[in-house]
Amino acid sequence: MAVSGVLRPGFVQLRVLDMEKALWHYQTIIGLKIVSTGDDGRVYLRAFDEFDRHSVVLRPSDSAGIDCTGFKCDGEAFLLGAEKALEQRGVKTEWVAAGEQPGMGTRLRVHMPTGHLLDFYADAELSEFAPMTRNPHVFREPPAGAGAIRFDHCLLYGTNVAGAFEILHDVFGFELSEHLEDPTGQPLAIFLTASNKAHDIAFVEHPEPGKFHHASFLVEDWAAIGHAADLMAVYDVPVDIGPTRHGITRGKTIYFWDPSGNRNEVFAGGYTFYPDQPKRSWEFEQAGPAVFYYEKKLNETFLPVVT
Amino acid sequence: MAGYRISIGDEAEPVRCREGESLLDAVRASQSNAAIISGCRGGGCGICRVRILRGSYRCDLMSRAHLSVEEEAQGFALACRVRPSSDLVVDVIGRLTRCERNIAYR
């Protein structure tokens, strides 16, 4: 199997201030469906083309932001190997019990130097509404909203991005697909992939640890991005920027906010990554087109607005 | 003209805020030079932080990460969540400065 070890981003758990408004947003705008609601108030959702039970977890809280994001891996042996390697490096880990999220096996939780919790797990229940596999139709029923195909990636802001890179590269096998330098040539933003995608997770160096920039959802193409933009206009969803394109990854994008202030993205395209090919990078002076390719400059919210 | 008069910082000309409109939306819609940085418009990111020096208002849900109970009692608030119920005198605090050392805006 060519993609091994870490297979893909599997879920993200976000804190929301007002669950009713959040559920309206994630269903009507992004196009997810509710899977279940837990006794603790957490609500589990999934996109129509995902096989696993859920990919988005919303937790009611008095602050917004990210609790954790998880990666589906190819087996228990990989997790045990990672646990040992992390222990040798002095990186704090713990096991989250199976069933802490319904349908999920045990998760190896890694306390990243950026202040984030990344979970790695090998077992997740299949959804009863998983995509068809035998003479399959493109969907069982047409998706709502932007028609999100699946959860795609997170961009996280925090301290010691270089430390995060070492862990994800050396222990988990992620590759650096692309990066943006700060004025001294050190990495300011890094884009990492565990697969053939342009990125599966990204980090930006930031003085406060544990911050959340956005969770991104894959949509089909420019037409889908256009439809998402129409929905945001009709329903007056706060839009950060877009439709536009990222220079980094080449993805077509809209950044917008959920009703609790967590940034979301709808994303289409992006190049295909192969580990043997030369890597792309951007000088600090070109940060504008690197982030917003058409505008050629950053807006005033891209760097400071996080939850 | 209906609504409330909102005096912001050193701006001579007050901003008009309609009944039920948020302080941030009123400033965004106005021609005033008074600027409150607008981000998520959902009380989550804290970028639109202000201090209300005079007047009455109510607030929708705001993230405790950006506003403690004490700060709220001292008149600090997130402008996107503030619904005035009288004329207001407001100071803009923002938190854009926090990242200045990381990057210059162009």
Ligand code: FES
């Ligand atoms: S704009 Fe984000 S809290 Fe007001």
Ligand SMILES: [Fe+2]
């Ligand atoms: Fe993204």
